[in-house]
Amino acid sequence: MQLKGKRVLITGGTRGIGRCMVQELIDGGVTHIAIIARDKKGLKEISEANPEVKFLRIAGDVANIDILREAAARIEDKWGYLDILINNAGIVSAGPLEELPDEEIYDQVAVNLTAILLLTKYCVPLLKSSEDGTILNISSGLGLIGMPFYSVYGSTKAAIKQFSDSMRRELAPFNVSVTCSFPTATATDMMQKFEGREMDSPQLVAKKSIEAMLKKELQVIFGGDERIKDNEMNFMDPKKFDAKVVETYEQFKASSEGHKAL
């Protein structure tokens, strides 16, 4: 699959990994990009910095069903079809479950999960009208391994993995592929309040995720061999992984304290 000439919808394309994916798309020859994000200024800036690209700027919250419907309706009206849907926007609020504010539990589910289910639903007819449709979902390493203090965030991200598998199988007869990306800690605004730990660059995560999508790979997992081994241990011998978590419990708790990006 080639990027040139493709019509793309991306959520959260104004900052972090999403912003870097937009750059990858532009560098690859995409000239029609729809972006959903809340900050109007960020949308305006990206559009002014790339005058050669025709942007559909959809300013609003993905947790608002009307914004999602508006996005699909505007794409149908302007383009008539969609080649690439990138479900990227996400938020996080870490902490012991009993201390998480109820609103932040609801919001993480609404933004990280419900919005993706609904936006994909509205885009499926448009993707089926493409000659070569594809969906890229941004999950997280925390969607593969359930870690303490990320019970809600991790649950939404695990659901994205399951959703990706289901939709890949459901859409296979319609030539619509689905790729799921599992970044580990990446240096973006989302991680400003996370203490310590080496991080991937958002440019690397964006590049590798787009490459995997173009090759129609099922998934791309970041974090190298160590992460692959952890995933295997967590699946094959979860009690052994529990013991590993006990060793770093206090350190991980301190690192995640106050980790919010909403």
Ligand SMILES: NC(=O)c1ccc[n+]([C@@H]2O[C@H](COP(=O)([O-])OP(=O)(O)OC[C@H]3O[C@@H](n4cnc5c(N)ncnc54)[C@H](OP(=O)(O)O)[C@@H]3O)[C@@H](O)[C@H]2O)c1
């Ligand atoms: N950074 C990491 O370490 C990491 C690791 C694993 C997975 N991920 C996942 O990667 C994705 C991108 O994360 P990031 O680190 O690039 O985040 P980020 O730097 O915080 O950027 C988030 C982007 O999503 C948009 N957004 C957030 N909430 C939104 C909402 N309710 N409605 C519409 N747009 C919204 C933001 O724009 P506005 O603020 O203007 O709305 C922004 O463009 C997320 O799904 C995240 O869970 C990140």
